Each structure stands twice: as C-alpha cells, then as structure tokens.
Amino acid sequence: MWSTTDIAMMSRAIMLARRGRYTTRPNPNVGCVIIDSHGAIVGEGWHQRAGGPHAEVHAWRMAGDKARGATAYVTLEPCSHYGRTPPCAKGLIEHGLQRVVIAMTDPNPQVAGRGIFMLQDAGIEVVSGLMADEARQLNPGFLSRMERGRPYVTLKLAASLDGKTALANGESKWITGPAARQDVQRLRALNCAVITGIETVLADDPSMNVRYQELGYLQQQLGEDELIQPLRVVLDSACRMPLNARLLQLSGAVLLVSCQPYPAEFCEALPAHVQCVQLPGIDGRVDLAALLQYLGKSCNSVLVEAGATLSGAFVSCGLADQLILYQAPKILGAAGRNLLQLPPYQQLSQIPALQLIEQRKVGVDNRLTLKIGY
Structure with a gap:
C-alpha cells in the first residue's frame, strides 16, 4: 500500500x-x-x-x-x-x-x-x-491527556547497584555523576510539570526548575529565551510548606496542593507566581488520581521527582506510566534507603510488569527507561 x-x-x-x-x-x-x-x-x-x-x-x-x-x-x-x-x-x-x-x-x-x-x-x-x-x-503526553484525561507520568529515580537512594543517615549527594544530573535537567525541560512531596522540600530544599547552564549539548539547540520552565508541583497535604523554601523564591509557576485550606496569612505572603489548590484526600494524603485529573486540564506530561513514599504511591495506585532509573556504580549497603515504598506483595503475579524500552550509558551511570504495566 x-x-x-x-x-x-x-x-x-x-x-x-x-x-x-x-x-x-x-x-x-x-x-x-x-x-x-x-x-x-x-x-x-x-x-x-x-x-x-x-x-x-x-x-x-x-x-x-x-x-x-x-x-x-x-x-x-x-x-x-x-x-x-x-x-x-x-x-x-x-x-x-x-x-x-x-x-x-x-x-x-x-x-x-x-x-x-x-x-x-x-x-x-x-x-x-x-x-x-x-x-x-x-506525543505520549498529548495522547494521554486527550484519551485518558490525565498527563503521562514518568518517575525519575536514582539508585545504587543495590537499589538504594541514600545512606541510612539520608546522605545522597551525589549518587550519580554530573552527566546524569545534566540529563535530568533535559528530562525536566521535556515535561509540563515536575511533582515532588513536602518531605523532599523539607529535607533537601530543592529548586525543581530547569537550570539552563546545565543543559549541556541542548544549549546548542535551544536558546535560553525558548526554554519553557515546568510547573513545579508540591504535594503538601497538611500545609507544612515553609515560606522561605527556595522554590518559592525563584520565578516560574508553583502549585501547592493540599487536602485542607492554607491559612489566609500564608496565602497572602506568597509570591504572585505561587498558587494553592485544595484537592480530595485519601487517608490524609492528596488523592493522586484527582491530582492528575486536575493537571490534565493543561499538562501533557509530568515528571515525579520524589522520595520512596510518593514515588511508590504512584506505582501502587497504577498511575505511573514510565520509570527512568539512573543507576550508579556504587553500593550503599543494606541499611541504605530503599528506592520505592510498595505494598508487601504476596505473589509475583501482583507486581507491576516492567518493559525495558532503552538502556544507555550517561557518563559513568546507566540510564534505564522502562514502561510500567499493571
């Protein structure tokens, strides 16, 4: 034909x-x-x-x-x-x-x-x-938004060879090398939103934006004025966001998502680029399906950069579509922090099905892209 x-x-x-x-x-x-x-x-x-x-x-x-x-x-x-x-x-x-x-x-x-x-x-x-x-x-994100009413969800994870994200005391900078961290900046630039949890904000005080100077070879293709910063989304169920958090001070849209109203004085003190929204909760945590439905009004694809609890919740709820893992040639030991917090599966038939789509070297690290099936 x-x-x-x-x-x-x-x-x-x-x-x-x-x-x-x-x-x-x-x-x-x-x-x-x-x-x-x-x-x-x-x-x-x-x-x-x-x-x-x-x-x-x-x-x-x-x-x-x-x-x-x-x-x-x-x-x-x-x-x-x-x-x-x-x-x-x-x-x-x-x-x-x-x-x-x-x-x-x-x-x-x-x-x-x-x-x-x-x-x-x-x-x-x-x-x-x-x-x-x-x-x-x-266009996996655009198609997801049109066909399912929600964005395409990618989990970004970084771990050692033995599947740990940090030492037992929380030290994690840096598990991966500089090339992998540059690659993460390009990954953020591909997505409409970056999602994290309040625990990550309180522990690491991240910026969550795309740092143009760290885009590497992409700077040759994309001018700084062409860069579209992703919406930075923080799941803050109990309204614990500190006003001096770094991500609130940087320009670019921020969405704070809670299960209860923020105090009026907190909202009045926020910069103009920060918006608060209250969504339904499940067991005191933001309902992730409701979150994706809300983001699906304007976001094609979202990148989840969070700890084991929130990342694991996306998998447990069947809402993560893809996993990108940067695997470092390091061994952190049995006491290190785990990659994902998942339910205690009793049978192999219960576990998510992972399909390896791509594997390549990024500097000293391995980058694995896997589709997640349920």
Missing part, C-alpha cells in the same frame, strides 16, 4: 516533528513534508511553539505555488477548528494540495476525524495510518 517515497517522506516528517519537543507543549509535536509530482521536497516544517504556526503552515509557505497539485505528509491529522491559529485542513485545501498522507488521526475532540472529512469533502485524496506507531511515540 505504501510506496518507498511515502515511507521516506513520513520518516522525515517524524524527524522534523521531534525538533519541537521542548517548545510546543501543551500542543503536540507535528511535522509536515510537501513533495511535488516528481517526488521532490518543495516544502517542510514542524510545529515550533504553542500559539505559533503549525507544521503545515511552515511547509506550504516554503512550497509557495508548488503546493498546488502536491502531496503532503503530516504526522497528525490537520486541525479543523479555529484556535490561536486557523484550521490547517482549510489551508491545505486553499493551497491546492491533491493528496494528504496522515500518520494518525487526532484524538482531540475538537478534531477527531473532522480534519480528514474536511479534506475529503474538498476532493482531496486522504490516506492515513502510515507509521502510526512511530507518530504516537512523538
């Missing part, structure tokens, strides 16, 4: 789409390639920033008059509604495209096949499904 040209052009569109992965949220990453009747590329582009032109717009602007009678390859169904930009399906029609090849339909209820119908209704040949799996991998 698919020609070698079809596969080559969609592969290029997917490659282009990846260029926007640090700057498009909460929009999806999308790439587009336009070829003429001879198979030559006459236009291409990718969605570069939310609120800016979509991938198709960049491609047809580059193609100009050569777009008429041409074929477009798009990694996601062209939009059919007016948002911050006009519908791309309408633009493809107006620029005289003859054929549009789509990797996957858009699960956004505002689109959901309407873009395809609009193109077909205008007499354009539309085929879809080419490299659909690869296209889905471009």
Whole structure:
C-alpha cells in the first residue's frame, strides 16, 4: 500500500516533528513534508511553539505555488477548528494540495476525524495510518491527556547497584555523576510539570526548575529565551510548606496542593507566581488520581521527582506510566534507603510488569527507561 517515497517522506516528517519537543507543549509535536509530482521536497516544517504556526503552515509557505497539485505528509491529522491559529485542513485545501498522507488521526475532540472529512469533502485524496506507531511515540503526553484525561507520568529515580537512594543517615549527594544530573535537567525541560512531596522540600530544599547552564549539548539547540520552565508541583497535604523554601523564591509557576485550606496569612505572603489548590484526600494524603485529573486540564506530561513514599504511591495506585532509573556504580549497603515504598506483595503475579524500552550509558551511570504495566 505504501510506496518507498511515502515511507521516506513520513520518516522525515517524524524527524522534523521531534525538533519541537521542548517548545510546543501543551500542543503536540507535528511535522509536515510537501513533495511535488516528481517526488521532490518543495516544502517542510514542524510545529515550533504553542500559539505559533503549525507544521503545515511552515511547509506550504516554503512550497509557495508548488503546493498546488502536491502531496503532503503530516504526522497528525490537520486541525479543523479555529484556535490561536486557523484550521490547517482549510489551508491545505486553499493551497491546492491533491493528496494528504496522515500518520494518525487526532484524538482531540475538537478534531477527531473532522480534519480528514474536511479534506475529503474538498476532493482531496486522504490516506492515513502510515507509521502510526512511530507518530504516537512523538506525543505520549498529548495522547494521554486527550484519551485518558490525565498527563503521562514518568518517575525519575536514582539508585545504587543495590537499589538504594541514600545512606541510612539520608546522605545522597551525589549518587550519580554530573552527566546524569545534566540529563535530568533535559528530562525536566521535556515535561509540563515536575511533582515532588513536602518531605523532599523539607529535607533537601530543592529548586525543581530547569537550570539552563546545565543543559549541556541542548544549549546548542535551544536558546535560553525558548526554554519553557515546568510547573513545579508540591504535594503538601497538611500545609507544612515553609515560606522561605527556595522554590518559592525563584520565578516560574508553583502549585501547592493540599487536602485542607492554607491559612489566609500564608496565602497572602506568597509570591504572585505561587498558587494553592485544595484537592480530595485519601487517608490524609492528596488523592493522586484527582491530582492528575486536575493537571490534565493543561499538562501533557509530568515528571515525579520524589522520595520512596510518593514515588511508590504512584506505582501502587497504577498511575505511573514510565520509570527512568539512573543507576550508579556504587553500593550503599543494606541499611541504605530503599528506592520505592510498595505494598508487601504476596505473589509475583501482583507486581507491576516492567518493559525495558532503552538502556544507555550517561557518563559513568546507566540510564534505564522502562514502561510500567499493571
């Protein structure tokens, strides 16, 4: 069904789409390639920033008059509604495209096949499904938000070879090497939000932001003014957040989540970039499902950087989708602190299923990416 040209052009569109992965949220990453009747590329582009032109717009602007009678390859169904930009399906029609090849339909209820119908209704040949799996991998967070109403959840963990995160006395700086810590900064930059717990704040006083000077090679691709800081979320069920916490002093949005109202005087003393929200609790702790539903209004993907209790709770509740583990070539001993606090499983059939997706060296450490099944 698919020609070698079809596969080559969609592969290029997917490659282009990846260029926007640090700057498009909460929009999806999308790439587009336009070829003429001879198979030559006459236009291409990718969605570069939310609120800016979509991938198709960049491609047809580059193609100009050569777009008429041409074929477009798009990694996601062209939009059919007016948002911050006009519908791309309408633009493809107006620029005289003859054929549009789509990797996957858009699960956004505002689109959901309407873009395809609009193109077909205008007499354009539309085929879809080419490299659909690869296209889905471009946008796990966007798809999760559209299909499940919650963000895609990644747990970031760092441990020794014997599965410990710190010595018994709590000392943990630094288990991993500088290359792994740089990689974590890039991981934060990929996510809409970073979640931690109040115990981590009280113990470590973290900043939780992306430090541009520590992005390493990514600085060559991403200007400091292009960096989108993630929302920093602190689960503070009993309202124990100190006003002098470092993360409150740094610019960038912060969300404090509790199960009870914060005192009025505390809220009045907070900087303008800090917001408080009260969500339902379970046994005195924030209901994680309610939290993800709340964040799903605007966040595609979230990164959990927390201690064993909160990280384990995401797994126990079946709410963690992916685990990224930085494993250091160190042994901390039996008395060290454990990686995750999980229930006392009685049978192997009860434990979460882990699928290794990627394993690579990051400096002296190993980085393992695992999907979590329940």
